[in-house]
Amino acid sequence: MIFDNRLIFPPINHPRRILDCGCGGGNWAVEVAERYPSTQVIGVDISPHLQPLDLPDNLWLQIDDLNRSFTFPSRHFDLVHSRLVASGINRSRWTSYIRDLVRVTKRGGWVQMIELNYNTQSDNGSLTDQHALREWSRRYIRSLEDLKDLRIGSRLGSLMTAAGLVEVDTTMIQLPLSAWARDSRTRQIGASNRPNVHQLLESVALYPFTQRLHMPEEDFWDLISRARAEADDLSLKAYFPL
Numbered sequence: 001m002i003f004d005n006r007l008i009f010p011p012i013n014h015p016r017r018i019l020d021c022g023c024g025g026g027n028w029a030v031e032v033a034e035r036y037p038s039t040q041v042i043g044v045d046i047s048p049h050l051q052p053l054d055l056p057d058n059l060w061l062q063i064d065d066l067n068r069s070f071t072f073p074s075r076h077f078d079l080v081h082s083r084l085v086a087s088g089i090n091r092s093r094w095t096s097y098i099r100d101l102v103r104v105t106k107r108g109g110w111v112q113m114i115e116l117n118y119n120t121q122s123d124n125g126s127l128t129d130q131h132a133l134r135e136w137s138r139r140y141i142r143s144l145e146d147l148k149d150l151r152i153g154s155r156l157g158s159l160m161t162a163a164g165l166v167e168v169d170t171t172m173i174q175l176p177l178s179a180w181a182r183d184s185r186t187r188q189i190g191a192s193n194r195p196n197v198h199q200l201l202e203s204v205a206l207y208p209f210t211q212r213l214h215m216p217e218e219d220f221w222d223l224i225s226r227a228r229a230e231a232d233d234l235s236l237k238a239y240f241p242l
């Protein structure tokens with residue numbers, strides 16, 4: 001919905017090979033493989049547990065660690081896609097990760113990257129540092145700071161340029177946490193995103209908050225329930241930058 005049903009942003013007509021890095025449950029890779037049946041699509045993920053059982057014939061899923069140098073041949077793929085892997089890519093790996101993405105992309109090919117910035121925002125000034133959502137963001141980013149860069153989204157463009165790409169285009173989109181927007185399309189995106197947000201606030205934070213920041217479980221659940229209520233508060237107009 002956010003991308004108006006577009007899977008691929010750059011102008012590619014007949015891609016021969018596409019790579020999806022950190023493909024997870026394969027949502028994007030499966031849809032791309034179905035929409036381009038004569039394209040070879042390869043998805044890579046570190047986890048074997050998410051793979052769908054029913055794969056299109058032109059999609060191959062591989063288990064590998066993106067924090068290690070790529071073994072694909074150079075100039076191999078027409079499009080290399082990397083979406084929502086910031087919590088998996090090591091902070092020190094980003095420069096070489098993007099260099100690897102570029103190395104395996106054909107000349108004239110494209111690299112498409114999407115990351116969520118976990119720093120919750122609001123443009124109407126109502127979300128302050130005292131809010132649970134901001135506390136959640138601060139703690140989440142800090143809890144993994146030594147390992148991961150959860151604000152990498154805003155640096156992707158400059159890293160791509162530094163890795164030798166040209167025609168680099170970047171956009172920041174507001175991903176609303178609930179249905180607060182005036183226009184019906186964005187309001188619908190917020191409504192659909194609401195259950196994701198409720199899950200994400202808990203699931204991505206449980207381990208780092210309780211095990212890395214040593215937050216007592218009772219305080220953890222109190223913070224999550226306050227953050228969820230604020231995400232639902234339409235007057236706060238909270239969003240994650242995407």
Ligand SMILES: C[S@@+](CC[C@H](N)C(=O)[O-])C[C@H]1O[C@@H](n2cnc3c(N)ncnc32)[C@H](O)[C@@H]1O
Nearest residue numbers: 022023024045046047064065066067083084088
């Ligand atoms: C939030 S999911 C995103 C999945 C998919 N890209 C999407 O947008 O629907 C992050 C995925 O990255 C994978 N991942 C995290 N660290 C990784 C690593 N070092 N190597 C390969 N995959 C990794 C996880 O297993 C998970 O499937």
